[in-house]
Amino acid sequence: MRLSTIDDRSADGRLAVIGADHATAVLAGDAFPTLQSALERWDEALPYLQHLSAALAAGDAAGAFAYDPAQSRAPLPRAWQWLDGSVYLSHSMLIAEAYGQSNPLWERPLMYQGMSHQFLGPLEDVPLPSEDDGIDFEGEFGIITDFVPMGTTKEQARDHIKLLVQINDWSLRTIASREMETGFGWVRGKPACSVAPLALTPDELGDKWANARVHLNLDIAWNGARFGNANGGEMAFGFDELIAHAAQTRSLCAGTMIGSGTVSNATYREVGSSCIAEKRGIEVLDHGAPQTAFMRFGDEVRMRAIGADGSFPFGEIHQKVVKSGA
Numbered sequence: 001m002r003l004s005t006i007d008d009r010s011a012d013g014r015l016a017v018i019g020a021d022h023a024t025a026v027l028a029g030d031a032f033p034t035l036q037s038a039l040e041r042w043d044e045a046l047p048y049l050q051h052l053s054a055a056l057a058a059g060d061a062a063g064a065f066a067y068d069p070a071q072s073r074a075p076l077p078r079a080w081q082w083l084d085g086s087v088y089l090s091h092s093m094l095i096a097e098a099y100g101q102s103n104p105l106w107e108r109p110l111m112y113q114g115m116s117h118q119f120l121g122p123l124e125d126v127p128l129p130s131e132d133d134g135i136d137f138e139g140e141f142g143i144i145t146d147f148v149p150m151g152t153t154k155e156q157a158r159d160h161i162k163l164l165v166q167i168n169d170w171s172l173r174t175i176a177s178r179e180m181e182t183g184f185g186w187v188r189g190k191p192a193c194s195v196a197p198l199a200l201t202p203d204e205l206g207d208k209w210a211n212a213r214v215h216l217n218l219d220i221a222w223n224g225a226r227f228g229n230a231n232g233g234e235m236a237f238g239f240d241e242l243i244a245h246a247a248q249t250r251s252l253c254a255g256t257m258i259g260s261g262t263v264s265n266a267t268y269r270e271v272g273s274s275c276i277a278e279k280r281g282i283e284v285l286d287h288g289a290p291q292t293a294f295m296r297f298g299d300e301v302r303m304r305a306i307g308a309d310g311s312f313p314f315g316e317i318h319q320k321v322v323k324s325g326a
Helices: 035-040 042-058 089-099 154-160 173-182 202-208 239-246 276-287
Strands: 002-006 014-018 024-027 081-086 110-113 126-128 139-145 161-168 193-195 217-222 225-231 256-259 300-306 317-323
Touching (some): 002 024, 002 035, 014 035, 139 239, 154 161, 154 239, 161 239, 161 300, 161 317
Parallel strands (some): 081 256, 126 317
Antiparallel strands (some): 002 014, 081 110, 139 161, 139 256, 161 193, 217 225, 300 317
């Protein structure tokens, strides 16, 4: 089942079920007006939304309309909680070697709590204050949970993964590096993330959802040129382990979104990267210094996970970076 949030100028938009061909849609209506309301009552919402999906597939869904991705916002335009991991060992090892840092990704996941009150839609311009801040994209996969009790184990965690998403976790590297040095976490270096238009129930990916990992290639183009095509399956820790890690000392509210961190493969020289920082790290190792600059205003990035049939199951993120206030 494919879900999306249609922009109706309200804070949370309107929940819609999207057809398998991405051509038709039907609103969930007053029973579950937003995705957050559905996640809070998922056991009730799931059969209702599945009924709408079946009716849409049969061509007899009342109120069905032609779907245009431009109508979509992020599936959760705002969320109660956003936790981002960094669990691709190839990325962590490369950055550590290139910049002389320690690599803590061995015994436990890396995770931080980020800004959650705003997620940009897949086609929105991205307003940022300065090109000097080191503007970078980060292609990720993510999950959205229902309520997760404190102390949930890895084995129990899989039942709490309700939806899969595709994310662009924007970073301002110049600011973030200074914030990291303080040991107190990111604030200014992590602006609002962007999310692809469609949130999927895990069954939609078939065998490409396995071991609590998304085994799809994430195709990324920067200003029309291919940048990376790494596969999401090489997580050192799966999303089940990320949930258990986060829930060790807290419960997770329904609508918690958890990211994988930058998708990366050990064969990064062949498949490319999912962020500029990784490419610059490769250049440091190969040439002694980075050669690729960070993004400038007017630059565009496109991200799309590629399904087994060549389709884009999450839709596309396609955005332009612009100067804030311009």
